[in-house]
Amino acid sequence: MIPSSFDYHKATSVADAIACLQANEDSKLLAGGHSLLPMMKLRFAESPFLIDINGIDELKGISMENGTITIGAMTTENELIRSELLQQHCPLLVEAAKLVADPQVRNKGTIGGDVAHGDPGNDHPAVMLALDAELVLQGPDGTRTVPANGFFLGTYWTGLEEHEILVAIKVPAIKSGVGHGYQKLKRKTGDYAVAGAPVVVEMDGDIVRDIRIGLTNVAPMAIRAEAAEDLIRGKRVDDALLKEVEKSIIEACDPAVDLRGDEEYKSHMAAIMARRAIIQAIENAKG
Amino acid sequence: MAKQAVSFNLNGKAVDVLVEPRELLIHTLRENLNLTGAHIGCESSHCGACTVDIDGESVKSCTLLTVQAAGSEVKSVEGLTNADGLHVVQQAFKDEHGLQCGFCTPGMLMRTYRFLQENPNPSDEEIRWGMSGNLCRCTGYQNIIEAVKTAAKNLQQA
Numbered sequence: 056m057i058p059s060s061f062d063y064h065k066a067t068s069v070a071d072a073i074a075c076l077q078a079n080e081d082s083k084l085l086a087g088g089h090s091l092l093p094m095m096k097l098r099f100a101e102s103p104f105l106i107d108i109n110g111i112d113e114l115k116g117i118s119m120e121n122g123t124i125t126i127g128a129m130t131t132e133n134e135l136i137r138s139e140l141l142q143q144h145c146p147l148l149v150e151a152a153k154l155v156a157d158p159q160v161r162n163k164g165t166i167g168g169d170v171a172h173g174d175p176g177n178d179h180p181a182v183m184l185a186l187d188a189e190l191v192l193q194g195p196d197g198t199r200t201v202p203a204n205g206f207f208l209g210t211y212w213t214g215l216e217e218h219e220i221l222v223a224i225k226v227p228a229i230k231s232g233v234g235h236g237y238q239k240l241k242r243k244t245g246d247y248a249v250a251g252a253p254v255v256v257e258m259d260g261d262i263v264r265d266i267r268i269g270l271t272n273v274a275p276m277a278i279r280a281e282a283a284e285d286l287i288r289g290k291r292v293d294d295a296l297l298k299e300v301e302k303s304i305i306e307a308c309d310p311a312v313d314l315r316g317d318e319e320y321k322s323h324m325a326a327i328m329a330r331r332a333i334i335q336a337i338e339n340a341k342g
Numbered sequence: 343m344a345k346q347a348v349s350f351n352l353n354g355k356a357v358d359v360l361v362e363p364r365e366l367l368i369h370t371l372r373e374n375l376n377l378t379g380a381h382i383g384c385e386s387s388h389c390g391a392c393t394v395d396i397d398g399e400s401v402k403s404c405t406l407l408t409v410q411a412a413g414s415e416v417k418s419v420e421g422l423t424n425a426d427g428l429h430v431v432q433q434a435f436k437d438e439h440g441l442q443c444g445f446c447t448p449g450m451l452m453r454t455y456r457f458l459q460e461n462p463n464p465s466d467e468e469i470r471w472g473m474s475g476n477l478c479r480c481t482g483y484q485n486i487i488e489a490v491k492t493a494a495k496n497l498q499q500a
Contacts (some may be wrong), residue, residue, distance in 0.1 A: 056385045063363030063409050085407075092366075092405050093386045105363065107410060133399075157475030159453070162399040163406070169373055170411040244474040245388050 058095035058197050065107045069114065069193055069222055072106050076218045077195060079104040084220065086129060086168030090177075114167070115224060119144060126224045128167025132156070135166060144228040146339075147235035147253055153250075154239045170203075171221040173211040173276070175311075176247030178239065179276030180207050181269030185253040186226045194219035208278040227260045232258050234340025236332035239271070240324050242315065248272045249315045250308075250325035254332040259289045259342040266334070273308040273325040280307045280329060292337060300333070301326035350414045352377075353421030359408065367403040367411050368392045371418060379419035379448045383477075390476030393433040393449035400456045402475070408489045422455060430500060431455050431493045440489030442480035449476050454490050458497055464490070 062079075066072035067297060076082055079158070082104035085091060094100035108114060110170040114129035117138050124145055126135070134209035135141055135152040140151050148166075155178050169179040170190065183190070185204035191200050195218050206214040215221065229235065251271030257264045266287050274330065283303040290296060308322035345360045352375065352471045359374050369396070371377045380403055383391035387405040394403045395417040422429040428436065431454045450473070457464070457472040464472060469490045470483075478486060 057366065057369070058364045060362065060364055062343055063346065063407070065412075073413065077430070085410075088407070088410075089387050089402075089405050096385065105407075156387075157390070158457075158472060159390060159393055159400045159402045159475040160405075162401055305497075 056096035058092065059101055061095075061102055062104045064104070065110055068106075068111060069220060072108050072111065072220060073193065073195055073218055075104075075106045076220075079106075081156070082109050082290070086171075087131065087164040088154070088158075088168075088175060089164045090168065090172050100174065108201075108220070109184065114188070117141060119228060120129075121164070122228045122230070124172070124226050124228055126166060126226070128221045128223055129165045131160070132161035132164045132166070132169075132255070133200070136161070145186070145226055145235075146229065147182060147186060147237055147255065148226065150237040151178050151239075151253060154178065154237075154241070157245050166224060167221045170224065171213060171215055173207070173209075173213045174247075175210055175274060175276050175278075176272045178248065178251055178271055181251060181271040182237075182253045183224070183226075183269075184277055184279050185255045185267045185269035187255075187267060189225040190221055191223040191225065192216070192219045193222045195203055198222070204279065208279075210275045232340055234258065234336040234338065234342070236329040236334070236336030236339060238332040239333070240328055247315070250310075250321055250328050252325065252328035252332040254329065254336040256333070256336040256340055258337065263287050263290060263292060263337070266333070268304070268329055270304070270308065270325055273310040273321055275309065275311075278307065279305050282307060283329065287333070292333065297330050299331070301330055304329050346409055348409055348412045350411045350416055352416045352435055353418060361408045363407060363409050365396070365408045367406045367408045367416075370408040371403065377418055377420050380452075381445055381448055383387065383445070383449075388477065389446070389455060390449040391446050393413070393452045393476065395452055398456075398459075400453050417452070417455075419451050422451060428454070430496045431458070431489075434496060435486075435489040436491035438485050438489040438492050440481065441478075442484045446476060446478045446480075450486060454493055458490070458494050462498060463494060466491075 083102040099265040115127040132152040236254040240249045253269045304326040305322045310321040381391035383389035392404040
């Protein structure tokens, strides 16, 4: 399988890539390419012009300042996994990246590509929601920072404006009393999630002061299980409460039916993944 | 869609090719440079039969444009053997019967070659995780795991 013909430009800077997006109608950015190129082979996506942003140094790297971690959009999944800074200060991103695709794909696949692509099966969008991340977008009119919450609008539909590039992701470093949990059910290595649930909790002793529950691949886009969060906030988590939470999560799901399962199964699995991730996050908050 | 001149190093030698931007590295290797070691399996970056080494990382060459390889150091399975014969990794797959039909083997070898540099002394669990991007339909994987373990041992003694 070979994609249909296109022209190719290797961008040298973000400004160069934006100028190129403006100059070429229907052009697309080539990040890791492990979603886009397979789609172009199958003619699910077509573009007359690909702008390769792999050589742009300003889009790479992980740094931390005043409790906020900034991750360049072109940081690969394996770079996330290897990052000691993330292992220590944002373990959720490391655990999520370990379960993305396989070792070879993780060498090419990037966090920014995963977030900006808009596929509900991608893992990072729900992680962004659970972390309350901020996304740095650069376009012809400058740079703006938007919350991840509200960025994911539908299947292959995000808050990215025309000619804009996701350049960086900002996430808060974990602090005392905060715990991360992550659970993903998949049929096999390399497959998208049947359901995935990243969870971040903020504990006050035994009481959950705040909680964010992200859900992967059980709706047209990554979603927050807000009703379930409301049930938990300010409470001590026990089995009776978790039963209520499961019901609420099943209500929140609207999965596409495919070979991974029907609506009932996927929604139920989302509830189970969320339940396990909540327990895991609370346990980790104590640590 | 004008063709573009692309230069890279392949198994230690400089190569120059003229390709359409849409040409995938696996096709350049097999059809233009006549190196048919890397195989085309699923063509969708799942099976790993097309795995080659690029700038010190394992990459699935069915999902990389040849133009993206410009300036890179590429190693394919043809580059594993040397004047002394089989590479330690190849010898280990032979000794442990880590293959049956052989279709996945070039990818398995190239992944093992890189994996054992990333993790020279892996546990069984780490081998399964590290090799999880390569599918084999014959062996049931057990002998592949044994081959990787044997290769790890022999590389450390070498």
